[in-house]
Amino acid sequence: MAHTAPMDPLLSLRDAAPTPFWLDDPRRPGTTPALVGPTTCDLLVVGGGYTGLWTALIAKERDPSLDVVLVEGAEAGGAASGRNGGFCEASLTHGLANGLERWPHEIDTLERLGRENLREMEDALARHRIDCGWERTGSLTVATEPHQVGWLAEEAETAARHGATVTVLDADGVRAEIDSPTFLGAVWNKSDVAMVNPARLAWGLKRACLDLGVRIHEHTPALALDEHGAVVSVSTPYGRITAGRVALATNAHPSPLRRHRPYTVPVYDYALMTEPLTEQRLASVGWHNRQGWADSAHHFHYVRITADHRILWGGYDAVTHFRGRVAAEHDRRPETYATLARHFFTTFPQLEGLRFTHAWGGAIDTSTRFCVFFDTSHRGKVAYAAGFTGLGVGATRFGAEVMLDLLTGASTERTALELVRRKPLPFPPEPFRSIGIGITRKSLARADRNEGRRDLWLRTLDRLGLGFGS
Template identity: 55%
Template sequence: MTRRADDKDRGPEGTAGGSSPSRPESPRVSTGPAGEHPSLRRVRLTPFWLDSPRRPIPQPPLVGAESCDLAVVGAGLMGLWAALLEKERDPSSEVLVLEAATAGWAASGRNGGFCMASLTHGTGNAIARFPGEYERLEKLGLENLDAVQQVVSSYGIDCDWQRTGEMLVATEPWQMEDLRDDYRQMRALGRDVVLLDRDELRAEVDSPTYLGAVWNRDGCAMADPARLVWGLRRACLERGVQIYEGTPVRRLTELRGGVGLTTPGGHARARRVVLATNVFRSLVPKVRPYVVPVYDYALMTEPLTDAQRASIGWRTRFGMADQANQFHYYRLSHDGRMLWGGYDAVYYTGSRIHSTLDHR
């Protein structure tokens, strides 16, 4: 949910005067109905990051027959990274990416923009569930984040990347004990972490409800997720990856020496296939029982005024999250908006995925 200017105030590339016929429409659900509270009348229920004049014009769909060394199904972060890594390792490899809609239109372009090193949802959880492997998992997670940052830098991806870290805050006394444990564990692993008491924390974010925090300064970066996806898409195209958007894969067929992929307008034959479709119904039936879709909801404010920013005393663009079981996460965008999300991970009966569930 985003407070933005009315559509009539926007034109091509975000200027006045109408819309660009060649640019894909932003995925838009509805506008706040008349009669709501005055503060909600200009709310637009649309994925904020995707509602951008930087959104690239879609690649044409697959028509006819293609063959390749590697076919990737899905043009989100996982799919595009798989394609890019393949071309980096073997520039002669023929790589196809088949995307049902447009690059990043689903979860990859609709998230909080926290790019985190943790592979295990926190050090404490890693120690509890993977006691013999947590040190290795923590090391791999940090190496992965470093590698993401290197790709952003080397390909010149303009996604507002800032390695500011994440602040985990306590609002109850018992949560401070957990944070102290996390701090000791992360320090033992050599991480760049700081334990803040109430006064030290209020110097960073002026909230009277916070009792303290752990600031993990190297384990998280803030980014614009849609622009990160679009930057990877550009890098793939420049490396010679063939990307077909508007091309859902309907069926996989085992062939001698490869796999067949059937789409509405054609088909492809690949020696290998990467399925990067996240929670959407897998093309491999035996995988389906292991994937459960859940919805997470977030909102984005208008840009805060200088007075509003001063009133909350939020001075650095780190990410934040509380320690409740149903936790919230929040951050500032590059233009001074506040993103607020979390509380529930919502499962809909029957593992439903539908555009009508995109907002609450």
């Protein structure tokens, strides 16, 4: 009997549009006019991603009389906020392990505040009637190598001890949820993760801000920031904004505050989206509970299913560029798309012949502690939050609350946190930054091939508190 040769996985990319799936949506709203001429306001928010949109929205909810202006260099939600996988996690610390390593004495407070933030986010979506496909499905951390199986019980025990609702699944158990021959076990966190349509979340926040009277000007980059007595002025191409307070939410993009810039590096992440699965193909995979999932490697994949039964397949490569330049040409990387396609069909061989309809990338703002940090400048009139490192869909709302607390001088449970009071170490200047990141990437790949064992370089970074756990 003749055997048909397997299809080349690269053929699945033949018709993939080089644009983010979430932004390729007929419900995409029109842009607001650019700012032309000078203006004044009580609060200026720079950046129209999740961080900036939540900051503007919460500021108006706290004080409806506040005059709030938001400026965005391109389109609101057009960068990381509209390009990510749509995993909305309760964690404020890029996962429990990272938080335990850095703030063991306040981790329970951080976990509680993260869960409260997720609930408050859910309430805000209902209050403002934001339809973003919110599904509180939880997520799976999957073992795909034998040495990773032993980590699962320990991970589940730690998570349960700090308030999570978790279940450990053996190979049969995880394959009953999502069927892949590569799955050897999993931990299912059932309570702390929701799936969302990320672009519709950003667009819904934009609409809610406009409804409350926030003045939003897109295609209005902030070029420079100066202090003038009791106010701060920010220049834009067509006008100057004078504000009593300024919240900077630029994240991966260069901040108008130069002292802010060494604390983040843009890291490019990439994703593919399949065509919708037929009923037969969907049945071959299972996925009845619609969880998101990620594998346990340092170079990991993150995966979820959409409302119309497409599969998003992202991660693995994390790419930096010399001097950390953010540029549109970096959003596309065919060699990474090819790697992702090959890995997809290794994980789901039963889906051979499925096509990818979209392939895209975007910049993540990474910090040396792998999660958000905060600071103020100009005698407390300017605040910023950045460094979310890919887990910002939920944490950006918390970051907005913190920035507003700092700008008003409020003493709150949030501002008392060491997470808020201390900044991470900055990245070194070039060329040392690129050299260090390159060595780290190679060491992490080596650890994945060596049963997770970390070499001297990674152990040294661990001792210095420089993250790089994934």
